[in-house]
Amino acid sequence: MIKKLDRYVFSEGVKFFFLTLTTFLTLFAVIDFVSHFNMVSKVGASGAAAYILGRLPLYGVRVIPIATLIATMVTLSRFSETSELTVARALGISTYRFSAPLVILGVLASVASVAVQETLLPAGLKRATEIALKAGEEVTNGPQKVPGVWFKDRAGDFVFFWELLPKNKRAERVSIIKVKDFSPTGRIDAEEAIYEDGGRWLLREVFVRDFKELKSTEKEMLPINLGVSVKELLLSVNNPEAMGLLELFLTIKRLSKLNYDTNYLRVELYSKLALGLLPVITAIIGIPFGVYNPRNKKGYTVLLAAIIVVSMWITVSLFLSLGKSEVLPPLYAAFAPLLLFGAVGLFLLGRVES
Numbered sequence: 001m002i003k004k005l006d007r008y009v010f011s012e013g014v015k016f017f018f019l020t021l022t023t024f025l026t027l028f029a030v031i032d033f034v035s036h037f038n039m040v041s042k043v044g045a046s047g048a049a050a051y052i053l054g055r056l057p058l059y060g061v062r063v064i065p066i067a068t069l070i071a072t073m074v075t076l077s078r079f080s081e082t083s084e085l086t087v088a089r090a091l092g093i094s095t096y097r098f099s100a101p102l103v104i105l106g107v108l109a110s111v112a113s114v115a116v117q118e119t120l121l122p123a124g125l126k127r128a129t130e131i132a133l134k135a136g137e138e139v140t141n142g143p144q145k146v147p148g149v150w151f152k153d154r155a156g157d158f159v160f161f162w163e164l165l166p167k168n169k170r171a172e173r174v175s176i177i178k179v180k181d182f183s184p185t186g187r188i189d190a191e192e193a194i195y196e197d198g199g200r201w202l203l204r205e206v207f208v209r210d211f212k213e214l215k216s217t218e219k220e221m222l223p224i225n226l227g228v229s230v231k232e233l234l235l236s237v238n239n240p241e242a243m244g245l246l247e248l249f250l251t252i253k254r255l256s257k258l259n260y261d262t263n264y265l266r267v268e269l270y271s272k273l274a275l276g277l278l279p280v281i282t283a284i285i286g287i288p289f290g291v292y293n294p295r296n297k298k299g300y301t302v303l304l305a306a307i308i309v310v311s312m313w314i315t316v317s318l319f320l321s322l323g324k325s326e327v328l329p330p331l332y333a334a335f336a337p338l339l340l341f342g343a344v345g346l347f348l349l350g351r352v353e354s
Contacts, residue, residue, distance in 0.1 A: 002097075005088070009075065010101035017071035017105060024063040025056060039131075047131055054128030057120040058241075061113050061275060065312075068109045069282035070305050072102045076290030077301045085291065095352050099287045106283025114276040118244040125242035133231045144324070146234075147260040154199070154227025161193070163261075169195040169230050174203060176224075186210045190222070199227040240268040248272070263330060267323040270334030274316075281338060282312075285345035288352045312341060 032052050039048045076099065079085040088098050149161040149171070162173030171193045178186035190203035206219040240248060248269040252262045289304055315337045323333025 002093070005093070005098070006101045009079075009098065010105060012078070013071050013075045013102045013105045015071075016074045017067050017109070020067040020070045021060070021063055024066065025059055028059040028063075029056065036132075043131055043134060051128045051131040054124035054126075054131070057116050057124045061116050061121060064109050064113045064116075065275070065278040065282045066309050068106050068279040069286045069308060071105065072099075072283050072286030073290035073301050073305050075102060076287060080291060095287075095291055096349075099291075102287065103280070103283050106280040109279035109283075110276055113279060114245070117272055117276065118246065122242050122244045122247070125239065129234070129239060129242065133234060144264055145261075147255055149233060151228060151233065154225065159226060164230075164233060166230050166234055171195075171201075185212055188222070188224075195230050196223075197229075198225075199229055200225050240265055243268075245269065245272055263326055264324055266330035267320060267333055270330050271320055271323075274334045274338045277338060281342045281345060282308075284349060285341060288345075288348035291352055312337070315340070 029052050032055060033048065036048065036051065039051060043051070076085065079088075079098075085095070085098060089095065144165070144167060146164040146166065147162070149164045151159055153159050153176070157179055158177040160175045160177075161171035162175075164171045172191070174188075174190040174193045176188040177184055178188070187209045188203070189207045189209075191205035193201045193203050195201055201224055203222040203224060204220070206222040207216065208219065208222070209216045240251075243251065248265060252265045252269065255262050255265070285308065286305075289308070290301070319328065319333045319337050322328040323330050328336075
């Protein structure tokens with residue numbers, strides 16, 4: 001009887017999980033299409049569709065914890081409303097045992113979330129970024145800073161940015177090696193480069209060396225046409241949000257050896273891991289709130305789920321912003337909200353009438 005009951009509870013939870021997941025993904029896809037409708041005239045309907053499909057895995061990993069929470073709460077609320085939970089208790093089956101299949105659902109949702117982050121999300125988001133940049137759209141989820149950017153300018157010289165800051169349209173610690181006939185003829189070093197337009201950059205605090213005449217000069221500012229824009233540079237770099245967990249880990253390891261600042265990459269890595277574990281936490285939180293439904297009010301479950309989702313979203317966003325601004329250590333910024341809500345969920349679960 002227990003196995004049949006487990007299958008029954010699990011199947012009900014899965015049904016509501018996929019219903020919630022499909023509803024939210026459809027809603028996000030429609031909103032994305034409407035907000036980027038002008039993209040159709042630039043890249044065509046197929047390009048716009050590819051952009052939206054590329055972003056769906058990103059929405060998916062964010063919706064999976066919400067779908068798990070709502071599925072757990074609605075499933076238990078319905079069992080409570082139909083008195084099936086009461087009957088199970090009368091037969092000696094505790095609330096914890098009755099809810100076990102929903103915790104398993106949370107574990108499977110976590111595995112699915114990590115799998116999507118490692119496989120579908122990187123390829124989809126990279127494709128969506130390429131389409132957005134080609135269409136001239138702003139990439140809102142682009143990297144805050146990109147370390148170690150090498151490229152060749154329009155004159156064939158080698159350019160190095162120690163750190164590119166796309167959102168500020170500038171780069172720090174710039175080096176340009178002038179080349180002619182495969183031999184270096186000079187070098188330009190600058191503390192900062194600010195992008196203007198049309199591939200033109202303005203260098204500040206510049207030191208120019210001429211290898212042929214063996215002389216050097218210093219300048220406050222030096223305008224130069226590198227023939228490349230910030231958006232074009234972004235096409236050649238990896239966005240941390242579009243990286244898988246393994247790729248992020250290896251990138252952090254490689255850049256740490258070169259003494260680059262990897263704080264923002266660590267925040268991204270730990271936040272991805274925390275997001276993968278979040279469905280288990282939301283399943284645990286959903287059990288006590290799903291079981292307790294005063295007078296079997298249907299609106300109670302929906303309202304409470306909305307309050308929990310908003311509270312979690314605000315808390316996670318706050319801690320991650322503190323982590324990215326280096327106010328909090330990356331590990332703490334990513335996992336503190338998880339531990340906080342996990343503790344609340346276990347506390348409430350311990351007070352459930354078994």
